[in-house]
Amino acid sequence: MEDDPLLGESLKEFLEDSGVEVNWIQDERELFKLDLNSYDTVVLDLMLNFLKGEDLLVHIKRVSDVPILILTAKQSLEDKEVCFERGADDYLTKPFEPKELLLRLRALSRRKPLPRIQKIGNVTVDLDAETLFVDGKEVKLSRTAWKLFYLLLKHKGEILSKERIMSYVWEGKPVSDDILRAYIKELRRKLPRNLIETFKGRGYRLKG
Numbered sequence: 001m002e003d004d005p006l007l008g009e010s011l012k013e014f015l016e017d018s019g020v021e022v023n024w025i026q027d028e029r030e031l032f033k034l035d036l037n038s039y040d041t042v043v044l045d046l047m048l049n050f051l052k053g054e055d056l057l058v059h060i061k062r063v064s065d066v067p068i069l070i071l072t073a074k075q076s077l078e079d080k081e082v083c084f085e086r087g088a089d090d091y092l093t094k095p096f097e098p099k100e101l102l103l104r105l106r107a108l109s110r111r112k113p114l115p116r117i118q119k120i121g122n123v124t125v126d127l128d129a130e131t132l133f134v135d136g137k138e139v140k141l142s143r144t145a146w147k148l149f150y151l152l153l154k155h156k157g158e159i160l161s162k163e164r165i166m167s168y169v170w171e172g173k174p175v176s177d178d179i180l181r182a183y184i185k186e187l188r189r190k191l192p193r194n195l196i197e198t199f200k201g202r203g204y205r206l207k208g
Helices: 003-018 053-063 077-084 098-109 143-154 162-169 178-192
Strands: 042-045 068-072 090-093 117-120 123-126 129-133 138-139 198-199 203-206
Touching: 003 098, 042 053, 042 117, 053 068, 053 162, 068 098, 077 090, 077 162, 090 098, 098 143, 143 162, 143 203, 162 178, 162 203, 178 198
Parallel strands: 042 068, 068 090
Antiparallel strands: 117 123, 123 129, 129 138, 198 203
16 A cells, blocks of 8 residues: 555566566555455555555454555654554565565565464364354353454464554554453453463463
């Protein structure tokens, strides 16, 4: 997603010459018609005329699992932190060499999606049915608790900050730490002991 016609056209030509199939999106009307899960990677410019890039990042992560590479002139650590907290998978600052973009896209496209059936010890997860089983018995979760568990599962073994969790689960809406803790407590009550770990001042992790 790039609204600069010169940059967009040159990148499209370079990537296509390198064997990459490209769908260049220049406004939000085109974007919202797409099945984003059918793409290997999304390249997103933060400084778009039609929508704030950070908000668009949250939207894309809410409706799909597609990896997102941020392409922007914003170079501060704070800008990078915001994007990674909101689910960005990579971050490339302008100016850049097109070959570097190509290499990064190839690396992102090699990341495999989650298998639709996941097993963690005596826990079985059916992602298509959004259903959780412990020792073969179905465990009922609220919609919000499921979103929280899914995010932890997707990043199993990785410590996720409170900010990143809140951005995904509550879609950027402000919520208190107490609310997040309540949903973590709900998961812990229904899952095996110590499956979800707390790292004080850092966040939470689902054991791998």
